Amino acid sequence: MKKLRIHIPTICQEEIKYSFHCLLTHFLGLQIEFIDSEDDQYYRIEGHKGKSLLIENHFFQNPNPKELYQLSKIPKEVSSKILAFSKMEFEHICLYGKPELEVNPKEINLKSDIIAASFFMLSRWEEWIYEGELDRHERFPLEASLSFKSHFYQRPLVNEYVELFIALLNELGYSISNPNKYKAVISYDIDMVQKWRGIKSFLQSIFLNLKRKDFGRIINDKLSYFGNTVGLNKDPYFSFDFILDSLKNKKVSAILYFKSGVSHPRFDKNIYNVSDPKIKEVFKTLHTENVEIGLHPSYHTFDNKEKMREEFEALQIANSNHNLVNCRQHYLRFSIPETWRIMDEIGFKNDSSMVYSKEAGFRCGVCYSFPVFDCENRKMLSLQESPLIFMETPILEDEDKIINQVEKLTGIIKKYNGENIVLWHNNNLHYKKHRRSYERVLDIIQGN
Ligand SMILES: [Zn+2]
Secondary structure, three states, X not given: OOOEEEEEEXXXXXXXXXXXXXXXXXXXXXXXXXXXXXOOOEEEEEOHHHOEEEEEOOOOOOOOHHHHOOHHHXXXXXXXXXXXXXXXXXXXXXXXXXXXXXXXOOEEEEEEOHHHHHHHHHHOHXXXXXXXXXXXXXXXXHHHOHHHHOOOOOOOHHHHHHHHHHHHHHHOOOOOOOOOOOEEEEEEEEOOOOOOOOHHHHHHHHHHHHHOOOHHHHHHHHHHHHHXXXXXXXXXXXXXXXHHHHHOOOOOEEEEEEOOOOOXXXXXXXXXXXXXXXXXXXXXXXXXXXXXXXXXXXXXHOOXXXXXXXXXXXXXXXXXXXXXXXXXOHHHOOOOOHHHHXXXXXXXXXXXXXXXXXXXOOOOOOOOOEEXXXXXXXXXXXXXXXXXXXXXXXXXXXXXXXXXXHHHHHHHHHHOOOEEEEEOOHHHOOOHHXXXXXXXXXXXXXXX
């Protein structure tokens, strides 16, 4: 196919090109070329036989990009409508412009600015300019996001736009289909590898389970603790054998994020050393089993490049100098765009930290990996963000809720042939109930 020719305004081109690049080139593999246009009211895509697709520009109209990223530019509310044409229907949420579409023989006019809306979701600029209160771990809160306030956090808005875009381009005379394939990934944050650290840890666990009146877990703890003390069984947090066994015959990729540093006395309960021969042995087994390894940088690294680099180097050395490309922030602590920039400068190729810790969903509005954009420096980085969708901790004890959420989101992700990345902590694989939920999650997410 020839390159798609796209006429764009001469202002804010970095941002506009990034948005088109993600939607058309990165997600759909299409070649595009840009042509400067004097008209800043539209982006115009040339079709066959003089036909054009016009997408109204309702955002990139200020030559000074700093003026763009203002609280007042975040939509107060969103509008939604079903857009119908050529016997197809698209449930559409519009952030900028109007949810309207006109299809004429010579011209298609989309009044909803999906270029600005995609940029809004992918660049996360609403987090960058946020001035409100952060949560107790200094994180941008779910409740402050437009997607939560406007009830579309569990819809991958950008994927919806990609499907609409494909249909509109086909209406222009092209023949385009979505080349993506469904992929399931189970990831593990290795915060701790040792539950039994003397009698105190045993009594603490018994006390917690007594409070819960969970006598099954008390018996489990006793057997586990005394068995471990006399060397009969491994520590329940050293669950690597169980993890590898659970992955056998499953159509899922796996990645384990290890911690190699401490920067907070309480929130980095890092009681292992990646250079410990026992951990190095785990690395070797993971390599043989084709399981990926990533860094789980400690609590105070999200805004500290030197500290993150130190931990990157420590893990790389411990892992026999294998190329370290994957990263996920401990506690999902993140500062947009600084943390992305730090990871990119250190040399990571991939981050997967972007889900709100409270609830599963699509924080960046997408279930495909995408290159990130540094809105402060106005440029696309090499680093890619992989969509983390679900984390078990906030609903660990509610098996039904875990299954419902994972089933619901997996159904949506399969519809778009997206990446279904879930997170389960290795220290939540001790008790029967947790293992059962975990195994059910594995069954749900794997492809057909
Ligand atoms: Zn962690």
